[in-house]
Amino acid sequence: MGLMRILSPRFAYLGRNVAQLRQCQWQCSAFPVSARYSTATLVSNDDVRKIRNIGISAHIDSGKTTLTERLLFYTGRIKEMHEVKGKDNVGATMDSMELERQRGITIQSAATYISWKDNNINIIDTPGHVDFTVEVERALRVLDGAVLVLCSVGGVQSQTLTVNRQMKRYAVPCIAFINKLDRMKANPHKVLGQLQSKMNHNAAFLQLPIGLEADTKGVVDLIHRRALYNEGNAGEVIREGEVPEDMQAEVEEYRQKLIESLSNVDDKLGEMFLEEKEPNEQQIKEAVRRCVLKRTFTPVMMGTALKNKGMQPLLDAVLDYLPNPTQVNNYAFNDKDEKVQMSPVRDNSEKFVSLAFKLEAGRFGQLTYMRIYQGCLQKGQYIYNTRTTKRVKVSRLVRMHADTMVDVSEVYAGDICALFGVECASGDTFTTEPKTKISMEPMHVPDPVISLAIKPEKKTDLDNFSKAINRFTREDPTFTVYFDDESKETIVSGMGELHLEIYAQRMRNEYNCPVITGKPKVAFRETITDDVDFEYLHKKQSGGSGQFGKVIGTIEPLSPEQYTKFEFSDETVGTNIPKQFVPAIEKGFIEATEKGPLIGQKITGIRVRLFDGQHHMVDSSELSFRLAAMGALRQAMGNSNNQILEPIMDVEVNAPNEFQGAVLAGINKRTGVILGSDGGEGYFTLYCEVPLNDMFGYSTELRSCTQGKGEYSMDFSRYQPTRPAVQEVLVQAYQTENGLVKTAKRSR
Template sequence: MTLLNLFRIGSLSRIAKKLTTLQIQNFSSYVKYAEHKQLEKIRNIGISAHIDSGKTTLTERVLFYTGRIDQMHEVKGKDNVGAVMDSMELERQRGITIQSAATYTIWKDHNINIIDTPGHVDFTVEVERALRVLDGAVLVLCAVGGVQSQTLTVNRQMKRYSVPCLAFINKLDRLGANPERVLKQMRSKMHHNAAFIQLPIGLEKECQGILDLVEEKAMYFEGDYGENIRLDEIPQDRRAEVKEKRHELIEHLSNVDENLGELFLEEKTPTIDQLKQAIRRVTLKRTFTPVLVGTALKNKGVQPLLDAVLDYLPHPGEVENTALINEKKGAEGQTIVLDPARNDSKPFVGLAFKLEVNKFGQLTYLRCYQGLLKRGDNIFNARTGKKVKISRLVRMHSNNMEEVSEVLSGDIFALFGVDCASGDTFVNDGKLQLAMESIHVPDPVVSMSIKPKNNKDRDNFSKAVARFTKEDPTFHFRYDSDNKETVVSGMGELHLEIYAQRMEREYNCPVDLGKPKVAFRETLMSSCSFDYLHKKQSGGAGQYARVVGVLEPLPPHQNTVLEFIDETIGTNVPKQFIPGVERGFIDTCQKGYLSGHKISGVKFRLQDGAHHIVDSSELAFFLAAKGAVKEVFDDGAWQILEPIMYVEVTMPDEFHGTVIGQLNKRGGIVTGTEGAEGWTTICAEVPLNNMFGYAGELRSMTQGKGEFSMEYSRYSPCLPDVQEQLIRKYQEEMGILPDQKKKKN
């Protein structure tokens, strides 16, 4: 007797025996999703877009129409519930998506795995790793905003992983909606061969439905939530427009599809099936992008989008996935194509693309590319060789877990208790050395100092940092020994701010975020000789040491190092005391007398000295060297060096002048520019002290389209006003009196 029959006759005790780990209330989902579909009936899609284009609202509607949830909530609704996919409290409060969330649903007997991704550039790695494991994507565009900065970023990411996509122009109900303008931007800014396959019936508050250009039907969405679709004839006043737009669609397809091109040249009208097959062929090749329209908030156009996902996006068997063989013997570096067949004829191969820590431990999201994995099986991390036994297999619905007994090729699932890194490959054969293409991780662009407000929270602080750096490869943490402070780096100020808030909420550890200090250096401007005697005799063993020599600056290309040279001849300074002199010199250079920063770019030449047969020791010479450096500081001319960064800014040509002007204002020197395909790259050298806040400024200057990278170039003398400011600040901190200030200056 099947589980379904047991359910019908109400034998709950017998069901409970069958459903060991699943709760009875999830029984209908269990029956619906536990059956394994054929490969052709599976879709793995992502929903990606710029900020506030309506991704999460669209996902909410998809889950509602497919029967996955029984009521819809707004992203930042008045009922304080929030969307299903925004499971984090911070996401619901701010009305933004911070973490990508996975779910799965069923539409017309097809299993659809969906990943809803963030829109902010600060969380771009979430989009990156989602697109790495997906077969297709829905690119959501706002009918008012059109192609925006993050749309271009997402488009580049799709291109990197060769992900076919559909475009969905959302928010037709908004004031100023103009899908025609959005289509033009797709063609001009994103270089897509795109054309409408749907047209809206009315815009803004007049939005009533959509016109299907492929099947030449009008669709109206009726009922309280637009769940009832009424098909009708094309309205009389729109028939000429539909005919024209359909011809335009066929023309765009004919340019990239041979079969349809022949029909077009013969002036034959393709059938509906021929048109659909042509759209599917060219969409899979990424030579054409079908454009759909609708408004997710007003429940119009979502069901046709789901149909288009089934009709035009690939199933796992249509995407070629490869792995690199890295065997110890044999063909090293050979690439093999993975077999997507849903059976256990080939060994299991899976890719871990996301890590998440919750109350149950570390949750690892994986995509199965080949073979079969059952609960109780052993798998091996191909990178580390570690063996793991699978005790629980779960599929995710936002932050809810639903257990399954096995997963097949094409499935997205999660495991507990697996020690790995994002991008690791897993196999069920320990002898199989395979590695799949890893996930591209961009370098962090913004750094801030961080410290817990209360010292008693240090344990929680270290736990939070350890968790977040493991989960998010773009979140970096380091201790700056120069400035004695901890520094976090990320993709933007919002990125770091979110993590600071999460530390307070999830670990009860409030933190202070601040501008990190710049590692300035102090150096000598001209050679200065010294002759210093250290003498201490106040009863007991005394101290006696004399050092004579020269302290001189090193050339500019060596201004970050210290050098010690022993030029003594004879026994005036015994050789066993030389290391003491060197240590005294290096120790003194750890904190300069001008601004409290390290001394560098200085050479200590020990030329002569004197010792006492009883009172001299290594400690005495250590203290003598410290005194000699202090003496040179009082007599010599010193200056402060600052780090100069090599900055590379990429932006559209139209912002070229504005960006150069801003770099000049920040004390930068432009070293070169180059341009290609409407984009310009500017190379410049800018003091690090002037680069704080540049990420936000660049985004606002370039409408969010500009990006920059920054790396250390060299140390160079800072401007006199900056030096004066640093000296004054240090003297105030040290409480030095005015007459002493004169002496220092």
């Protein structure tokens, strides 16, 4: 009896560590267990059909990282589980960055690999926040399948819809997993309804919950009509039993709904359904797999990762229903722009082809994540970047487990690995043959939506600031930087305020470079409203040869379509101004347009007509006439009616129909002009024109008023005059900033 007490747990994990993962299964008559839920040791698999490349994707705070932590634990990849926010000063395995543990969110996607039932599973845990959506984009680009995690309380949320669109873009099959059944007001039936109505998925339960909220005990497997309970200190024991009596009718009802959903999209099961034949368990599972691969059906699993329930059946579903690399068609384009299908066979019979999908600055240099699509790569080989034709030696080849790595000597088609010392850009294709012109299908990179001016607090930190900027722009294609010559500011652009805030914090933490951020300056312009004449003499005599130049002419405003242009017209007759000095006069006018009198911005939208002038045989020179032209423009602008021009943006807003009123109100508040709208499938698109100066902060406002579901994009349209009130504010601010306003004396 003492021996039975020792051996009663079904799983006894022995020597659980990275180098040696051995698992042992014990069966006991007290807990009858199906072999479907057995574990396996990590294997080195030559069979590509025993590989799965999956991503864990969801809205923020749906439990992706917690779920991944459980998958690592139950497959023996880690010894113990830790919580996401790192209350025990450890944090979740996949959240290796210090900022991730402090904030309790995933910022960068992290890769790992596990083994389950003699199958290798590569997993990428992706962020849920919309600001880091490019991490999801590049992960889904290289993955074969995905687990879409939904909160049993929140259901389908804003980023869920975004992730769904990304999966559709890359044709990634998925399994839905309803998490957090233990939370108050958990309602998986509501979530299933939202999957069907909001996301248009042909979805059905594969499981039903046994109890909800604090009464969550386990799940019922609808296909096998068995109840599954997680027991043991960490839920590592699966006990299988009969369906509770009070649930039998519900189980039969939802099992029939599952068969009906499959029959609508699967011919084999549809014929059986019409002939009123009852499919067996194996036939249902095969139908689910066929429909998942065609993306015509979404199986819905459920559980609670935090309470360690439902993880092992999810792992089985990944193997049973998600595709292996042989069931996904991957293509590259050759130099004739023809599609070439990749061969997933795990040998070196085909030439090596891989895609670099993520860059990261590691401790030993740049770490380049790659998905191998064809052939074999061995340590020490040379590979070629097909875009730059540069040759690189593979000095170190590793497989990633969050921020730790395991050296390997070779990788094959279907694997995800990382290389050191490879200089490339995200999305580059690599091969082992130098003359091969081939490139994998590109990934979608969304355009940045928000910009900030940024500079280091101390000028002595400029070197570290440059290093940080260079690193972050290489790693993240949605983080862009440029220097504005007009405002003399460094402008960074990203996907949201949190996105840029995180990079500002990382500069402080990782490079000891505190930065100051602020609203970037808008590229205003200045122009005139009426014709203005000029007659200017530049004369200087200080002993020896002096300076002499006189210019006469007029300045005219251009039409609104030419507000960004400057034109110069030489209409002189005779020799009052020798022709060799005319280019210097034009150059002087151009230089003088760099700074206008109102707010110091560039002067555009004018035509300078040069009629006449005067020169001196000795004292006239190119410098004299250049300075005369600069003085003439300043004189003319001082005598003219000037106005400020501002950039107008074409803005396109996309949001659910229920938020149309709030979106319209927001655009009107920002003095936007509505040009039109259209809609479909529950969404509307608004086309409008808004001054750029009024668009700052709009991304945050739009997300707030649409529950995070609204998106917008904008492009430059044209320049137009500012409103008088805006011009007055801008002029006053410029004069105050430059000390041009005299402080009024206090009245006694």
